[in-house]
Ligand SMILES: Nc1ncnc2c1ncn2[C@@H]1O[C@H](COP(=O)(O)OP(=O)(O)O)[C@@H](O)[C@H]1O
């Protein structure tokens with residue numbers, strides 16, 4: 139394995155796996171697999187990039203650090219020479235962590251400082267300028283992410299936000315320097331390291347800036363950021379003659395399909411509105427779930443029997459409805475109950491013969507995929523930016539699309555189920 143990624147959630151893992159597997163247009167990418175947690179044994183032969191998906195974004199910082207270091211150890215044992223810590227393009231975290239503590243622990247384990255921290259993903263509108271994170275034309279804190287059910291993002295100043303999480307000083311390379319090219323960026327990162335800055339926010343507003351980061355950091359052991367920082371990494375290995383590169387392919391998976399949505403983001407709610415106009419759907423009554431009146435049996439029975447090729451079950455709600463539910467039942471209790479409901483539902487669906495599953499939401503996907511215990515997933519083609527087809531190993535594979543809450547075009551759900559089947 140050449141490149142190892144430690145991702146702090148499951149949708150984020152498939153997002154960066156997509157970037158690495160597809161590589162640059164006309165050049166191809168690395169043969170990439172996504173592992174669900176730290177594997178117990180060695181990876182199978184032929185994998186050039188391994189993405190270890192953790193569910194560490196919203197757990198206690200100490201536990202996130204321990205899991206991330208275990209992932210690093212495993213990736214090192216697979217021979218990786220470069221490592222990426224992948225977090226959210228909207229920097230999802232709290233003042234306690236987990237981006238700062240994990241990134242600093244990885245840097246310390248690898249003996250490096252002056253490490254890039256850049257969540258930019260311009261294709262989906264995430265840009266960083268003067269250390270401030272924008273989502274399309276809004277600052278992060280006015281983008282809707284300030285209403286996130288688990289980690290409300292209320293500060294767009296990444297240097298200030300990361301400094302609250304980090305033990306060491308946090309640096310900044312402004313766009314005027316990163317835009318000047320790989321040499322200027324390299325010099326700025328080296329200067330930051332000399333000043334004792336372990337993590338350095340690097341501005342990036344378009345893909346050219348991301349390619350500059352890849353070039354400047356070609357020999358860096360550790361890079362941290364959103365999937366954008368991986369944009370040029372596969373090509374770096376190809377240009378050094380370490381692999382020939384290629385297009386990701388997986389076989390289509392026939393069989394019954396369904397969609398589970400636990401994300402409350404604006405994009406997901408828009409996709410739901412569009413989908414339910416033409417497909418069977420079940421709006422999960424969260425109060426009924428909390429009272430034990432709605433169970434996974436109910437949700438699975440609906441999805442397995444309703445006469446529709448793309449049935450949907452969703453708990454997604456408006457920020458106001460989410461707040462009211464959290465006030466009534468407690469934030470963590472609601473999330474835990476819903477994540478558990480979706481996980482149990484997915485197990486029942488697969489036991490009931492379902493073979494294609496689309497999941498919306500990072501935490502939701504993490505809960506679902508952990509419960510399914512599918513082992514390694516091979517990365518196929520891209521459905522929409524940041525969301526690839528994933529297919530489990532074995533003779534009776536399951537095909538998955540794990541959609542980050544804010545990703546995907548309005549027609550994502552129907553399109554994804556077709557793509558999992560090998561149709562376009
Ligand atoms: N109606 C609801 N009220 C409160 N919380 C909810 C509701 N529906 C889903 N959730 C919780 O909100 C969280 C959404 O997070 P996630 O799945 O990561 O989505 P995203 O990708 O948009 O961040 C999950 O933990 C989920 O259980």
Ligand SMILES: O=C(O)[C@@H](O)C(=O)COP(=O)(O)O
Nearest residue numbers: 149150153226227500542543
């Ligand atoms: O970087 C991103 O935006 C995504 O890859 C991601 O991590 C999103 O997380 P969720 O919104 O929780 O799915």
